[in-house]
Amino acid sequence: MSGSNAAHDRLAVGEREDVPSRAENLEAGKRLAEIVRTTLGPNGLDKMLITDDGTVAITNDGASILERMTLSHPAATLVLEVAQGQDTTVGDGTTTAVVLAGGLLDEAESLLERGVSPAKITEGYHLAVSRAVETLSELTVSVDLENDERLRDIASTTVTGKWDESGTAFVADRAVKAVRAIERDGRVGFERLTRKTIPGGSFYDSAVIDGLVIDMGTSSTDVVSPEGALPNRYRDATVALIDEALSIDTPQGVGRVDLESYEEYERLREYERDVYEEYVDTVVGVGADVVFCQQAIDDPVRYRLAEEGVLAVERTQRDELHRLARATGGKPVPVGSLTRATTGTAASVERRSLGPTDVTVVSGLEELGQVSAVFRGGTQHVADETKRVLDTCFYALKLAVEDEAVVPGAGAIEVALARELRSFAAGRDGTEQLAVEAFADVLETVPRTLAETSGIRPTDALLELRTAHHDGNHTAGLDLETGSVVDAADQGVLEPLYVKRQALACAGEAASMIVRIDDAVPMATQVEDAGHDHDHDHGPGGLVRSTEGYPWAVGHSMGH
Structure with a gap:
């Protein structure tokens, strides 16, 4: 399942007996990225997702779309797995990772047509990721993370586009309150946070409750x-x-007791x-x-x-x-x-009702700091989506507090990295420099998409951003309300360093994996050989080793 049934069909291999070519692999990865790209940006419209069993979900969250996808094309599945790794590792940046991966595949297709070898493309992508990650650490901005207002800025940046201004402020406030409650000496312990979804109320009924909430209705x-x-x-x-x-x-198997x-x-x-x-x-x-x-x-x-x-x-x-x-x-x-x-x-043990659900709230010792985040909504789906977005906030705040490093958002960091990569590519002699330059172009997909989804002319916006960065303002980003270039750090548009670093690495890895694939080899479970006894291990050349699902790898046994 994908953003539409038609999109799902385009990514399916179905019952084909042949295997996808490199061009088909590139196209599948690009189309997956395009489906997710439409969710990026503050004014992205909601998508209706229809699963194979007819279940309908409404979301504008890229990670939510990816989670519900059922793909049969191997290349698209690889991109999906890498994106899910991003979500598992840092809890945010999944949409960015997939969009960047799709752009890198698009650029790789053009480079292949120009005669650049797959090896040089992947080498260039690797160099670009290494240089970008190294540069990221030099572009961090200093903020006082003891200031709750700064933490609310980070949380608001994470959920921009999910709700209106008041909803975003509400979510950010609740996320900061929860993280502050479970923070100890600069470390955020999620083991002290319990998350519950309870339908039957308003989104604004969501709350952070001191203590442990035990749902008596769902267990x-x-x-x-x-x-x-x-x-x-x-x-x-x-x-x-x-x-x-x-x-x-009572004794097991005894039906009665005779007295x-x-x-x-x-x-x-x-x-x-x-x-x-x-x-x-x-x-x-x-x-x-x-x-x-x-x-x-x-x-x-x-x-x-x-x-x-x-x-x-x-x-x-x-x-x-x-x-x-x-x-x-x-x-x-x-x-x-x-x-x-x-x-x-316990300071208190209280039985109460939250909407239609009976709960018991145990408020324990203050120094142990157990808290519960209760996500509400008119339906279970709304409550689940609220939980998903707040979980993203929790991860972003945890990374910001523990790493004490953030970078400017609003497209600022991508334009700064693109500028650095173009300068870096100019110092290379081989054709891999073309791949580095392509990586720089792809990074600018993020501010371009932000502009498009906000009703801003992307070409003009990108030119203004480049000019600002050329003048030395590496925190210059887009104000998505006015379309003007502003200082993203001063405006409180901040993102954790680790999320950006991981998104770059995941995108580069996904694109490189697919570009390197020359062909897919169907794995044989046994070798048809008349007169050969198959009840013992194969000798040299037998297909006896699992490749862990990677279609381009052929397992083999080693001769003695």
């Missing part, structure tokens, strides 16, 4: 204390975390009462106000705990049990090992 987790018997909120609560069931084990007398029945009942009382006495004995149990809690236990004023929560998911341990300082243990030393402390 088996359930408050099992009798309705109305206990308060909805506990303050300064002692929390017990039990990593087993508060129930009586020969009433006395035996009474002894069985007495045994059950003793076990249940032991459970309750243990929990109450450590001073617990709330108990979270990883498995089931039998009815007699839950009612006795309620009588003692203890809130009982059963079937808490294991990952949430460990988050509770981080939030409260407690330790998940079997009930027999429960002591005061293994209990945790």
